[in-house]
Amino acid sequence: MTYNLKNIFSKSYLGKPVYSAALAFFRIVFGLMIFGGIVRFWLKGWIEELYIQPKFFFHYYGFEFIQPLGSYTYALFIVCGLSALMFALGLFYRIAALLLFLSFTYIELLDKTNYLNHYYFVSLVLFLMMWLPAHVNFSIDAWRKPSILKRQIPLWTVGSIRLMLGIVYCYAGLAKLNSDWLLEAMPLRLWLPAKNDMPIIGSLFNEVWVAYLFSWFGAIYDLTIAFFLLNKKTRPFAYVTVIVFHVMTSLLFPIGMFPYIMILATLIFFDSKSIDALFSGMKQRFSQLPIAASNTAFGFAPRSQKFLTVLFVCFFSFQLVFPWRYLLHKGELFWTEEGYRFSWRVMLMEKMGYAQFVVKDAATGKTVAVNNNDFLTKNQEKMMATQADFMLQYAHMLRDYFRQQGMKEPEVRATVYVTLNGRRSRLFADTTVNLAKEYDSFRNKNWILAYSDKIYGL
DSSP states (O other), X not given: OOOOHHHHTSTTTTTSEEETHHHHHHHHHHHHHHHHHHHHHHHTTHHHHHHTSOSOOOOOTTOTTOOOOGXXXXXXXXXXXXXXXXXXXXXXXXXXXXXXXHHHHHHHHSOGGGOOHHHHHHHHHHHHHTTSOTTSSSSHHHHHOGGGOOSEEEHHHHHHHHHHHHHHHHHHHHHTOBHHHHHSOTTHHHHGGGGTTSTTTGGGGGOHHHHHHHHHHHHHHHHHHHHHHHSTTTHHHHHHHHHXXXXXXXXXXXXXXXXXXXXHHGGGGSOHHHHHHXXXXXXXXXXXXXXXXXXXXXXXXXXXXXXXXXXXXXXXXXXXXXXXXXXXXXXXXHHHOTTOTTSOOOSOOOEEEEEEEEEEETTTOOEEEOOGGGTOOHHHHHHHTTOHHHHHHHHHHHHHHHHHTTOSSEEEEEEEEXXXXXXXXXXXXXXXXXXXXXXXOSSOOTTBOOOSSOOOBO
């Protein structure tokens, strides 16, 4: 028997009713978490350091129109923070969700030096939340307009967030099925000994078997945790594992708020009935709270349902296919990193590089050795020295800069050495290629030298 797109979201399948309390709770937690992250950025001075002080910003391919705002960046963060708070409170929810998605994503796209998987994840979830009825329970909108209070919503609205989390976990697990991670315990064999000063268990991090244990457990955890969370019997134990795993990750590695985002976001897997019971208890104690009590159900208008069906099917099809785009590129993925970003590859390699650029005026023969510190921050230089698209953008910036300084035909060449997962440093780029004349695209960058070692895996 075959089913069309309309059947997918019908009441007999993902359209069956579940309690809206689950999505409302997720809205509150997710919005407050983003608000806290914005406040954290402000208090630590990272807005100035990362988005105002740099002289040059590395743009994502296709998003070159996203430009730095200078001191107005603070206004952008204010908009993002306020919309996150409105999102959490359910105040003008649709407008808040749209503003939050746009402002957060704009910040994310300002400089790919600051790329992190969890920023990408937040943007994707916010995009989904724009279309979901997360404000029909326990929201200021529902307090202002009680007629929108609904106790039940279609299962697919909650299921879409679960599916997004499941994709993140499963793809992160698939990415760990490589020979460096499983057979060499790399890069954990390099990272864990640096944490041997941790109280009580620190000395264990010097043991190689611990690195292997962490590597294998990490792969198994990512591949299976979503399925254990979906199962009612295993869910409580799985969630305890989520907490332990991500707290440990946070203690060992400086990866920002990602562990806490996953801990809180994973609450969406819990039975909506349990969260509804929590809300009902609050309603009994505080009767004025805008919490749905009667069994009213939210339903989408037929045209909206059809549009959202197509939109969500396209969205998730893209999420399932896009991480595999690296298969279209030749060369070792960890070496070239062509197709590496936006594929849920989390902490899979230790990569360091050294890049020296030379600019030559083809008309006069004048040669200038570039001091990277004159143009880039330390973190930008670190990222640039190992990633080809960074090198190319930097080379173009140098070409334009020296052209403005009077060079007629500036040529830019680079000598780049990179080390990957503890291997010896090797020449990364063809030193004879004039990068000023190379252009970024989705095609292979043929000026990246081949990597002699083979890392087996997906």
